[in-house]
Amino acid sequence: MLIALALLAAVSGCGYRLESGTERFKDPSIRMDISPFANRSTMPDAGAVVAARLREELRRSGFRGSFGNVGANYLIEGKVREVRSDVFSRSSDRFSLENRLTLVVDIRVVEVVRGGVLWKESGLSETASFFSGLDAQYEEANRRAAFEEIARRMAVRLSQTLRVLL
Secondary structure: OHHHHHHHHHHHHOOOOOOOOOOOOOOOOOEEEEOOOEEOOOOOOHHHHHHHHHHHHHHHOOOOOEEOOOOOOEEEEEEEEEEEEEEEEEOOOOOEEEEEEEEEEEEEEEEOOOOEEEEEEEEEEEEEEEEOOOOHHHHHHHHHHHHHHHHHHHHHHHHHHHHHHO
């Protein structure tokens, strides 16, 4: 026990401090550029929706800085590689009952001042199921709700990583 306290005192005496990794995350002077993500999927607004959900989730999780490209400290670039729908279950007459929607995203975070890549990840994915039926409007409404859910989940995941990085 005494050894641990002595080690802690020695470390603090060398100029090192123990602090949370969220100091810069809560700094109001920090500015992030989060443009709509590039969209390589068949869903027309997928890139814009994921970027918007990420901004919302950053605010919800405590980010106190601002968003914009002028004077940005961090550049967050993303790409929606695909939004894929697969049949998950079928009825006895072979019609689709439940589908699984998958969102695949690539992301890169650059610290503008130093020009270094802080984080780069390819192929991050989230999935959600939705019910389908013979009514096209019913199926499309369920598909859209599933997409909103996976975009929100992806934003939470990205936000949590950014909170640790910053």
